[in-house]
Amino acid sequence: MDSLRIAATSCSPLIDFDPATGILRIEGESYPENSFEFYAPVFAWLEEFLRQPAGRIVLSVGLSYLNTSSIKCMIDVLDMLDAAHGAGRPACVEWHYDSENDRALDMAEEFREDVSLPFEILAR
Incomplete structure (x- = not known):
């Protein structure tokens, strides 16, 4: 399976899978x-990856x-990662946020509340 890389722009994030x-x-x-x-290739790539009998997946977010x-x-x-985790696939989230931005922390905490997979919130 090939890597997925989408370069960042002024209004869209870097995607590196x-x-x-x-x-x-x-x-x-x-x-x-x-x-x-924009995210359609990410969904497609993730769906294909999760069908493979591969190891763990880590979502590393710095938005x-x-x-x-x-x-x-x-x-x-x-939701895709949470379902995979629920089915026994090792999966986790590492959410990085600017410690000066309380809204970013609040958003990360809200996302964490909606999933059961391991979800670490890391200040930078």
């Missing part, structure tokens, strides 16, 4: 014109801003 390590990195700001179109539709897309990604 390496099947060898099982790490999906999403970093930057996320307010693309059409979030669902400083998400618009409403990006939040919905992130919920969809988290």
